[in-house]
Amino acid sequence: MEKVEVSKVVKEVQTPFYLYSRSQITDNFFKFSQAVSSLDNLICYSIKANGNLSVIKAIAELGGGADVVSLGEYKRAMKAGIDSSKIVFSGVGKQDFEISESLKCGLLQFNVESISELEMINKISSNLGKIAPIAFRVNPDIDAGTHEGISTGKADNKFGIPLNDALKIYQYANSLNNIEIVGIDVHIGSQISDLRSFEKTFSHLSKLLERLKKEKIVIKHIDVGGGLGIKYSDTDSVPDIIEYGRIIERALGDLGCKIIFEPGRYIVGNAGLLVTKVIYKKSGEKKDFVILDCAMNDFFRPALYGANHRIIPLKKKFGKILVDIVGPVCETTDTFLKDHKFDDIAEGDFCAFMDVGAYGAVLSSEYNSRPLIPEVMVSRSEFHVVRKRPSFEDMIERESMPEW
């Protein structure tokens, strides 16, 4: 990775661990910003994809903003140096303490998802003597053609306000004293490979904007969300980023608005490896297994979405074995690849999961009382542990045993 041999990191950091490339993150950010450079734009990196402070800091240094969905993510963005004027606060269930603290410290806009949330924001901003900048996230009822678990723009998904009710809801928001309407927002899903669903969505947005204009409701920001897919395997087709930029330019480019983007996976997905060790190999009656030292609690995407990630040995191997690659957790879903023609790896050998920079470490847990694994970042010929592994004591000491 960059100028660092992964096998050198393995000598200093105990596996399993995540390993990120700072320059890959930078390259991805540049590629994205190049593709949308003809637009007045702001790239608000979606922190949910990878919330490590060093990752966010790399993006802050490139002038990026942040898309956050909790006060925790808001605090991460601020700590990593993102300017509060570049933070959009998304999410379907913002709570009063999240709204008030982010209003006090500042933000670009709340992406509001219901009338109840709007009224809560109005009440809190009135109590604080503030005016809250808001956009509504609209649900365009569009099937993004992605995995059901990461599709967010269909009418039966919990997200956004129905497109057909939008005008009415904007008019209501316009009547509230402590609300300033600044924008419109949409996010139809993640790992999207077909640009046509974006095209349809943006055409709905531009029509809604026309109707709002007639009602003298001024929209300054169009937040088009994230969702661009990346290549996980040779057979994945991925959207062309330049074409994505052109589609937005055609649909929304001459409306006089700032276009906000919320990419997550595109910025960090291919910038991360998960480095792991083979603990055992075993032969079952019907199958052979390779048991790794990482498990579903460390990397949840395969168990959660059936995601397949390439796994490659750190040292070239000759010969192949047909195996299931699994983790040590006591669940059958703790399986990373099934009936896989794997390199003939030996016990004690190291290997790496590819493309785990997005929705990797952030989805991990301590299931089976396995402490969270470290995150390491590489920059040119250096590497640093950017989140250390807690000790077993650290993990256990958070709990107490009251004398009842």
Ligand SMILES: Cc1ncc(COP(=O)(O)O)c(C=O)c1O
């Ligand atoms: C509101 C919102 N914006 C942005 C993203 C980032 O999506 P992606 O990582 O696919 O770019 C998500 C992820 O689901 C999201 O929910």
